[in-house]
Amino acid sequence: MNRRRSVGGLFALLVLGALGCRQRPPPPTAAPIADVAVDAGAPALVAARDATAGAPGGRLMDLAGETAVTMARIRGLSLQHELRRGVMDRDAIVSRLREKTAREYPPGEILLEGELYKRLGLLPEAMDYERTMFDLLEEQVAGFYDPDEQTLYIAGWLPSAAQPGTMAHELTHALQDQHFHIGRYTHHVRGRGDAQTAAMAVIEGDATASMLDFMLAPMGRRTRDMPDVTAMVASQLQGADQMRLREAPRALRESLLFPYLAGLGMCVRALRAGEGYSRVDALLATPPQSTEQVLHEAKLAAREAPVMVPSRVPPALAGEYEVAYHDVMGELGSRLFFYSAMPDARAHSAAQGWGGDHAVLLVPRGTMTSAGDAGVNLAGDALTRDVMLWTVVLDPVEGARGAAADREAVDFAEAAVSVLMWRHGARPAAAVAGAMAARDVGGGRVSLVARSGRRVLVADRVPRASAAAVVRSALAE
Numbered sequence: 001m002n003r004r005r006s007v008g009g010l011f012a013l014l015v016l017g018a019l020g021c022r023q024r025p026p027p028p029t030a031a032p033i034a035d036v037a038v039d040a041g042a043p044a045l046v047a048a049r050d051a052t053a054g055a056p057g058g059r060l061m062d063l064a065g066e067t068a069v070t071m072a073r074i075r076g077l078s079l080q081h082e083l084r085r086g087v088m089d090r091d092a093i094v095s096r097l098r099e100k101t102a103r104e105y106p107p108g109e110i111l112l113e114g115e116l117y118k119r120l121g122l123l124p125e126a127m128d129y130e131r132t133m134f135d136l137l138e139e140q141v142a143g144f145y146d147p148d149e150q151t152l153y154i155a156g157w158l159p160s161a162a163q164p165g166t167m168a169h170e171l172t173h174a175l176q177d178q179h180f181h182i183g184r185y186t187h188h189v190r191g192r193g194d195a196q197t198a199a200m201a202v203i204e205g206d207a208t209a210s211m212l213d214f215m216l217a218p219m220g221r222r223t224r225d226m227p228d229v230t231a232m233v234a235s236q237l238q239g240a241d242q243m244r245l246r247e248a249p250r251a252l253r254e255s256l257l258f259p260y261l262a263g264l265g266m267c268v269r270a271l272r273a274g275e276g277y278s279r280v281d282a283l284l285a286t287p288p289q290s291t292e293q294v295l296h297e298a299k300l301a302a303r304e305a306p307v308m309v310p311s312r313v314p315p316a317l318a319g320e321y322e323v324a325y326h327d328v329m330g331e332l333g334s335r336l337f338f339y340s341a342m343p344d345a346r347a348h349s350a351a352q353g354w355g356g357d358h359a360v361l362l363v364p365r366g367t368m369t370s371a372g373d374a375g376v377n378l379a380g381d382a383l384t385r386d387v388m389l390w391t392v393v394l395d396p397v398e399g400a401r402g403a404a405a406d407r408e409a410v411d412f413a414e415a416a417v418s419v420l421m422w423r424h425g426a427r428p429a430a431a432v433a434g435a436m437a438a439r440d441v442g443g444g445r446v447s448l449v450a451r452s453g454r455r456v457l458v459a460d461r462v463p464r465a466s467a468a469a470v471v472r473s474a475l476a477e
Contacts, residue, residue, distance in 0.1 A: 194330030205263025307356025353408025
């Protein structure tokens with residue numbers, strides 16, 4: 001899900017603010033973090049022109065300056081130029097994030113993104129996706145760094161105990177940006193969702209590990225030396241006061257947490273394998289290409305590139321439909337798809353053979369018009385007649401031949417049928433040539449799962465008359 005990326009290309013500390021005051025490390029058992037040289041003439045932070053006035057704001061900006069020096073030492077990355085910073089209240093920060101998102105996402109883009117996820121069964125049909133995202137943002141945001149403005153926005157309302165850890169996290173983003181220009185990885189690009197989520201996992205995983213190092217340093221501990229550190233952070237987050245996050249659909253909740261938790265796990269592995277943060281720096285310079293690489297150390301080490309699957313309209317629908325939205329779901333998106341219908345272990349097993357994919361949302365021709373800046377306006381009934389096609393290519397089983405090489409695809413397809421039955425099992429069966437299973441979802445439309453070799457098609461609301469032809473073209477090698 002694209003919302004796995006930070007909203008509007010910003011680096012917002014969405015869910016970790018609670019750790020700044022909740023974290024209680026065990027007694028020290030490891031050597032303290034080694035000192036790293038910092039440039040003697042490192043630029044100071046300078047106050048943003050729109051910073052909140054007053055003594056409390058001044059104290060917070062002083063704290064940010066002190067914390068920046070400490071984080072430069074922990075990360076081994078000097079401040080290369082001045083960084084603006086300002087203190088803002090919650091309403092001002094949320095307003096700034098909304099403005100940035102509106103500038104980055106063309107009109108209609110978030111609506112279409114949410115519709116694609118609904119067709120995959122990841123979100124409830126009645127959910128207002130954009131409103132839900134901003135409700136979550138308003139609840140969770142605890143400050144942010146804006147790479148376009150090179151400015152740190154400090155949350156003036158946070159408890160004093162939470163401020164140092166929060167600043168440590170966001171100042172790590174500033175250091176990342178000055179050395180690796182991380183903003184280039186995160187600006188919204190349609191069809192790059194999984195790759196951008198993978199890049200965000202490095203960015204947020206590094207910032208979380210660095211924040212923990214900052215908090216643990218006075219006790220002589222290091223993030224890399226803590227067993228099960230990711231589980232510890234996950235436990236802290238579950239105990240945090242995040243009602244809207246807890247009540248959000250699981251797919252949304254998991255996608256928001258993934259960069260922090262899976263990214264932390266990946267960065268901790270890199271810390272344990274190298275000297276200092278050198279291997280994390282290498283990941284920032286060349287991020288993983290997919291969430292598959294984030295989840296599997298061997299895939300990352302091999303830099304196994306995803307299979308490119310085109311986003312196209314099948315010939316059988318080309319005269320009547322056009323592409324409204326498309327994205328790559330990745331292994332993470334595959335897990336989210338399966339979670340609704342099976343235990344987590346089964347979902348992970350079914351998704352682990354992912355090799356590449358593309359999910360496409362089609363709307364009837366003539367129902368979508370340009371709204372400027374590459375945005376769209378939709379006719380009122382466009383999303384009552386849309387079609388979703390998700391084509392997935394699975395990896396071959398290593399060393400196997402013939403049908404045995406397709407085992408991962410068989411497993412994925414069988415799990416997808418379980419999801420189909422969970423969603424539409426009460427509806428009448430439909431006979432569609434080439435489909436493993438199909439259900440009549442009303443209005444002359446069917447939802448189905450089909451497989452040929454290592455390709456799997458999951459389709460929702462396909463016109464029944466065209467369904468067999470859609471299956472044939474989608475599964476053609």
